[in-house]
Structures are given as C-alpha cells and as structure tokens.
Amino acid sequence: MSDYVKSLMAEVKAKNPSEPEFHQAVHEVAESLVLVLEKHPEYRAAKILERIIEPERVIMFRVPWTNDQGDVQVNRGFRIEMNSSIGPYKGGLRFHPSVNLGILKFLAFEQVFKNSLTTLPMGGGKGGSDFDPKGKSDAEVMRFCQAFMTELQRHIGPNTDVPAGDIGVGGREIGFLFGQYKKIRNEFTGVLTGKGINWGGSLIRPEATGYGAVYFAAEMLATKNQTLEGKRCLVSGSGNVAQYTTEKIIQLGGKVVTLSDSAGYIYDEEGMDLEKLQFVMNLKNVRRGRIKEYAEKYPSAVYTKLDPSDKNNPLWNHKADCAFPSATQNEINEKDAQNLLNNGVYVVSEGANMPTTIDGVNLFLDKKILYGPGKAANAGGVSVSGLEMAQNSMRYSWTREEVDNRLHMIMKSIHKTCVDTAEKYGTPGNYVNGANIGGFVKVADAMMDLGVV
Numbered sequence: 541m542s543d544y545v546k547s548l549m550a551e552v553k554a555k556n557p558s559e560p561e562f563h564q565a566v567h568e569v570a571e572s573l574v575l576v577l578e579k580h581p582e583y584r585a586a587k588i589l590e591r592i593i594e595p596e597r598v599i600m601f602r603v604p605w606t607n608d609q610g611d612v613q614v615n616r617g618f619r620i621e622m623n624s625s626i627g628p629y630k631g632g633l634r635f636h637p638s639v640n641l642g643i644l645k646f647l648a649f650e651q652v653f654k655n656s657l658t659t660l661p662m663g664g665g666k667g668g669s670d671f672d673p674k675g676k677s678d679a680e681v682m683r684f685c686q687a688f689m690t691e692l693q694r695h696i697g698p699n700t701d702v703p704a705g706d707i708g709v710g711g712r713e714i715g716f717l718f719g720q721y722k723k724i725r726n727e728f729t730g731v732l733t734g735k736g737i738n739w740g741g742s743l744i745r746p747e748a749t750g751y752g753a754v755y756f757a758a759e760m761l762a763t764k765n766q767t768l769e770g771k772r773c774l775v776s777g778s779g780n781v782a783q784y785t786t787e788k789i790i791q792l793g794g795k796v797v798t799l800s801d802s803a804g805y806i807y808d809e810e811g812m813d814l815e816k817l818q819f820v821m822n823l824k825n826v827r828r829g830r831i832k833e834y835a836e837k838y839p840s841a842v843y844t845k846l847d848p849s850d851k852n853n854p855l856w857n858h859k860a861d862c863a864f865p866s867a868t869q870n871e872i873n874e875k876d877a878q879n880l881l882n883n884g885v886y887v888v889s890e891g892a893n894m895p896t897t898i899d900g901v902n903l904f905l906d907k908k909i910l911y912g913p914g915k916a917a918n919a920g921g922v923s924v925s926g927l928e929m930a931q932n933s934m935r936y937s938w939t940r941e942e943v944d945n946r947l948h949m950i951m952k953s954i955h956k957t958c959v960d961t962a963e964k965y966g967t968p969g970n971y972v973n974g975a976n977i978g979g980f981v982k983v984a985d986a987m988m989d990l991g992v993v
C-alpha cells in the first residue's frame with residue numbers, strides 16, 4: 541500500500557507542479573487512508589481518493605478596480621469548487637498577497653474532510669484573491685469587493701456554493717460582497733455566511749472557530765480527566781480566530797501569554813484578561829494597528845520582532861501546557877514542534893488550517909501528545925456557517941445560547957468521531973487518522989452512491 545501512496549503522490553506532483561501546500565495536504569491524508577483503503581478495496585477500484593483530489597471545478601478570473609488616486613489595479617480572483625457529494629460547496633474567501641492556486645486547492649481539499657466531520661450537509665470549496673486589504677481605505681476595499689463579486693456571482697448560490705470569510709475577509713468585506721451580490725442578482729438569499737446580525741447573520745459566527753478550537757482542546761483534556769483551568773496557553777495570530785480562542789480560554793480559567801501578527805509577537809508573563817483582550821480587539825478590528833502596541837500599553841508584555849530568516853518562531857519557545865496555532869499554514873516546523881515539547885506543551889489544538897508541517901506533526905504523533913489537527917479542531921467556524929445557512933433557509937434566528945450549545949455539541953461529536961475512528965482502525969489516540977478517515981468515509985460512501993460523476 542505504501543507503493544500506492546508513492547504512485548499517487550508522484551501523479552499529484554506531476555499534475556500540480558509548484559503547489560507544495562497542496563502536495564502536503566494530500567500526502568498527509570493519503571498516508572492516513574492506507575488503513576481504510578486496505579479494508580475497503582471498493583474505494584480504490586472506484587478511484588474515490590483520486591476523484592476527491594481533482595477539483596470538480598476551478599474558476600480563475602481577473603479583478604480590475606480603481607484605487608483612491610484613480611489608478612487602475614488588477615488582481616486575480618479564484619474559486620475552487622472541490623467536492624459537492626454531500627452538499628453545496630462551502631468554504632471561505634481569503635484576501636492576502638500569498639493567495640495562489642496551490643494554497644487555495646490545499647484549503648479546499650482540507651475543507652472537504654472538515655465539512656464532512658461537522659455532521660452537516662456541506663461540500664468543500666475555497667476561494668479568494670491576491671488582493672491585500674491591509675493599508676487600503678474602506679472605499680478601496682469596497683470597490684475591490686464589488687469588482688470581485690461581479691464575476692463570482694455567476695458561480696455561487698445558496699444551493700450551489702456558499703462562500704464565507706477567511707484571512708483578510710471579515711465583516712466589512714462580507715458586507716460589501718453581499719451588497720453587490722444582492723444588487724446584481726436582485727435576491728436576498730443565504731449565499732454568504734459571516735453576514736451582519738441585522739441582515740441574515742448568525743450569533744456566535746465570529747467567535748465560532750476560536751471557541752471551537754478551545755472546546756476541542758477541552759474534550760481532548762477530558763480524556764485525561766483534566767480541564768483548561770490554570771493551563772498556560774500559547775496562541776499565535778491576533779485576528780478573529782486568535783481573539784476568540786483567547787476569550788474562551790480566559791472564560792474556562794486558562795492563561796494566554798502570547799499573541800502575534802506578521803511583524804512580531806508579544807509575551808505577557810501575567811497573562812491576558814478580558815480588558816487586555818478588548819484592547820487587542822479594538823487595535824486589530826477597528827484601528828487595524830500592529831500587535832507591538834500591546835507591549836507599549838502593558839508593561840508586563842515584551843514585544844519581539846520576527847526575523848523572516850529565522851529557522852524557527854520564538855513564540856513557540858516558552859513554558860506552557862497548551863498551544864493554539866491560529867495564524868496561518870506551516871507556522872510550526874519541526875524545530876518549533878520540538879521547542880513546544882521541550883517546554884512542556886502536551887496539548888496542541890489547531891485554529892489555523894494546516895499550521896504544522898508534516899515533520900512537526902510526526903513529532904507530535906511520536907510523542908503521543910493530545911494533538912488536534914485543523915480539519916477537526918477548527919471546524920467550529922464552518923459548523924456555525926452551516927447553522928447560519930439553516931437559519932437563512934428558515935428565515936429565523938436562534939439565540940446566542942442556542943447557537944453556542946449547538947457548536948459545543950458539534951465539537952463534541954467531531955471529537956468522538958476522531959477518537960472512535962482512530963480506535964476502529966488500530967491507532968487509538970491518533971486524532972490525525974481519526975479526522976482524515978472519519979471525514980473521508982462519509983464523502984466516499986456518498987460518491988459511491990452517486991456513481992461516476
């Protein structure tokens with residue numbers, strides 16, 4: 541079977557050159573699926589994995605817009621509609637200079653399994669642009685979003701493809717995108733999630749990814765009869781996911797000592813409270829400033845500027861019990877993973893998508909720590925997106941408590957699926973195998989039922 545994986549990866553790399561993140565995501569899943577493909581040769585005969593790897597549709601388009609000086613700018617837009625076997629395509633839009641076809645294919649591929657794990661009927665997709673909203677005026681962001689949606693609206697719909705937000709796409713951007721969709725299509729439907737509460741959004745949606753990652757960590761700790769009370773936690777990032785991860789950790793009695801952005805990170809020995817977190821939220825969401833301002837305001841914090849040439853991230857080299865990588869892909873390499881282990885970390889719950897390299901993941905698995913991979917641990921965001929879709933379909937809004945309770949139950953269900961599946965396939969405690977196999981089997985069975993399409 542290892543020959544099968546080698547052959548598969550050779551074909552993936554030949555067909556998709558210069559897409560290392562996509563290769564990495566496929567390789568990790570393929571290695572886990574060896575266990576299930578041996579027991580179910582019918583999946584191999586029907587080439588289920590090969591079909592999941594190939595997107596059902598790739599949409600790429602130009603996005604021309606004008607800046608505040610009246611100069612014409614041209615960006616590139618994408619939508620990867622990966623798999624719709626169990627429901628409409630569902631996945632975020634990312635606006636960031638690093639966006640390219642390979643990164644979006646990796647994200648869409650991961651999304652297929654993540655959405656399957658949520659128990660909700662959602663397929664997998666992802667999209668975005670190499671546009672950078674950082675430093676742009678609200679008017680420039682609006683003009684870009686309107687130009688982007690003018691093309692994207694041809695390919696999406698409430699029963700076809702329902703995008704959401706991701707890096708660089710928050711409430712402001714979703715509002716501009718939805719406004720343009722509504723104007724062009726002359727319909728008010730649940731075509732985007734992450735909408736404002738007053739116009740079709742769901743309570744708890746902004747908090748969902750961060751809350752979900754903490755709920756998942758709490759479930760992992762419960763298997764050892766422990767809680768987050770008193771645990772020292774390292775959190776990376778300072779955007780939506782990091783903010784609400786921090787909030788939920790504080791609520792459950794944990795102590796968050798780090799946050800970061802692309803320029804550097806802060807280490808606060810005293811830990812953060814809700815007042816300090818409110819400062820971060822205002823800094824990042826309203827003033828759109830840099831995290832170093834936190835250290836200027838709070839003397840207990842030390843700011844460290846990041847050097848891109850460093851072979852590891854010093855944020856992961858502090859004494860702690862738990863780590864919540866919540867920034868971006870591949871932010872923890874093998875050296876970082878070793879530093880985490882050396883500093884006593886035994887719980888890692890991924891708020892970002894694929895934030896750990898394969899070497900880092902293997903280190904966590906070898907040491908048998910509680911390691912929750914992104915496709916399981918950060919599925920809270922898309923879960924509440926699915927709940928938002930349900931509320932839109934019913935023209936109804938659930939209370940904050942009701943949505944939070946449903947999110948908590950979904951994260952418990954995902955955790956149980958991972959634990960039970962890992963045990964069923966002979967690798968107890970391996971959440972990577974549990975998540976990959978648990979997500980795959982549901983999609984594979986649907987694809988078998990639907991025929992060769």
